[in-house]
Amino acid sequence: MGRAPCCDKSKVKKGPWCPQEDALLKSFVERFGNGGNWISLPKKAGLNRCGKSCRLRWLNYLRPNIKHGDFTQEEDCMIYSLYNTIGSRWSVIAKYLPGRTDNDVKNYWNTKLKKKLLLRRCEITNKDTINYPNYQDQTITTPVSPALDVSSSLSQQEVSSHDSGSSGSNSDPNSSVSIESSVDDHEDEFWMNFLSGSFDRDVVFGSRSLLEEKINEIALFLDV
DNA sequence: AACGGAATCAACCGCACGCTT
């Protein structure tokens, strides 16, 4: 026997929230909080929604100080580093990104960051040497730090699809290619350094080496 | 302009955990 559902799914509304529902939920939670009980909140607030749905809507969208839109490079770096340290514990990762929700971070990782990183990594690992136009025509050899390796968690399909996307018609993984720069010089330099494990953390995160500090805090917290 | 595939993201689902009784 499974546990009883939290509400009668056939009687509550599902799908996207309308502005009226948002307003109802927002004003209720701002006035009374959730009363320590999300399950009973919809009834009290006059909403025909599941309590879990209300909670999610509040946390991910209506809560004050929620940040929407593009992630910064520092946030990218933080997510990636934390993911390497603690894995897909999105709620923990989100705690270190003010204004971001676990859902946001998870979506961002799954849809953009994972691909972005994989693309970069494929560009580097599939070639022994790379000619980067943005590096004054220097030929750069880039070892990839095992600690920063996330490719093992990705499917072969993802690897191959992104590889073909990044390399265009080039089918020889050992060939040396010149990668066309689709990003600005700073970002290119950042990712090169980051993926090679040789980025200057003080430069990226500030003089207090914020990344190290945060990872240590998390490690202590999780007792690893 | 129309279509189809890809990308995005809000929302749902089910499970695990912790608290209360």
Place this chain on the structure above:
DNA sequence: GAAGCGTGCGGTTGATTCCGT
């Protein structure tokens, strides 16, 4: 200690938007 319940979380889905042909 067991059962019931609410909450929090990560994985997944599906509607919508974007973009290339």
